[in-house]
Amino acid sequence: MTTSREREIEQVLVHGLCPFVVELTEADPAWPDAYAEVAARLREVLGRRAHRVEHIGSTAVPGLVAKPVIDVVVGLDDPDDEPAYLPDLTADGWDLRVREPGHRCLRGAVCDLAVNLHCYADDSRETVRYLALRDRLRAHPDERARYAAHKRSLAGREWADMNLYADAKGPVIEEILARAGVPPR
Template sequence: MPEGLTDDGLAAMLVRGLRPTRVTLVEHDPRWADRFGARAAELRRVLGERARLVEHVGSTSVPGLAAKPIVDIVVGIDDPDDEQAYLPDLEAIGYDLRVRESQHRCLRAGDPDEPVNLHCYPPEHAETRKYLVFRDRLRSSPEDRERYESVKRDLAQREWRDVNFYAEAKGPVIREILARGGWTD
């Protein structure tokens, strides 16, 4: 998501519009890795070679980190803007398009107790690489993991016009951690 979101700018990307929300964090659940594994196998089966990479990202991919109980997956699709090349297959297995922006699609699947966010980017896209650098840094640095969780817990005390504003508010700490993980823009 781009920085400096506005209601109008975000509404233009969201397929279903803004949704006011409160963020609920829960303690890490080791079953999230199993949920990712099952979804990843399904994605590889359905997309075949079109899925150039399938990775578990986001807070549920980091053992010991509290998270919203939504498994985030990034799939490397050569051209996410060519929706006809993959979107009908994802919709056929229950994914629902939520965000449409250049070189990125975000879809949601799963019942309310086991939701999954699927981010489709080109495999070498900067956002794909950032997801992986950030995940790996949180996995390897207890200090960064604790700092990130503390910021998330503070932000979760607020009500948000949309969850994307919560994600944007985490931007400064994410950039700090990415820099310590070796990321340079």
């Protein structure tokens, strides 16, 4: 039985829901190098259209358990203006996965690792939140440990889609962001 949240998510997914089992790994010192390779590739493909390229998500936080997936945010003028950048990304092997107002998510790979590429306007609220969470987890071992414990409690089960796993992390993320001075959504 499909939930209302699953139906909502399905509306923005290009390929539909994809069942997903969360498997976490210990932090890998190779993740920053993999990100650096992705960032260089994106700067080459997008040039000045990429106002910012940042490593986000758990692989961007030394010492934090994570799914072995590199998450990157790119700041663009207007992510809804797909003709301005999407053909170049798809020609470079990126696959569009999410299309929602103000956000596109593409999937690629580097160094045998999956990569999620989030495209937002450079000054978007979501970009600010991603960076604030990353920086807070880097600077506060207690926050990092709490977040890791929560992630571990969610691992090993099958989710109807990765976005539902992200939703389940939401309350803890909101608490961490609140302590960082970031207003709730």
